[in-house]
Amino acid sequence: MTAKGKRLAARSQQRHEIVKDFxxxxxxxxxxxxxxxxxxxxxxxxxxLAAMQRALTDGLPPA
Numbered sequence: 001m002t003a004k005g006k007r008l009a010a011r012s013q014q015r016h017e018i019v020k021d022f023x024x025x026x027x028x029x030x031x032x033x034x035x036x037x038x039x040x041x042x043x044x045x046x047x048x049l050a051a052m053q054r055a056l057t058d059g060l061p062p063a
Contacts, residue, residue: 015044022052
């Protein structure tokens with residue numbers, strides 16, 4: 001894989017993890033988290049993704 005491809009893959013994985021962690025923190029079931037995060041990571045905008053990350057970092061209360 002090229003360096004550019006590796007960076008793209010790493011960014012995609014990071015987006016997936018943010019969405020997945022956010023949904024889990026909201027109390028979404030593991031099965032639904034896996035299904036929904038696969039699609040959402042490709043469509044969520046930068047602003048929304050950043051807000052999800054802030055909510056996780058700043059301590060969104062656990063479900």
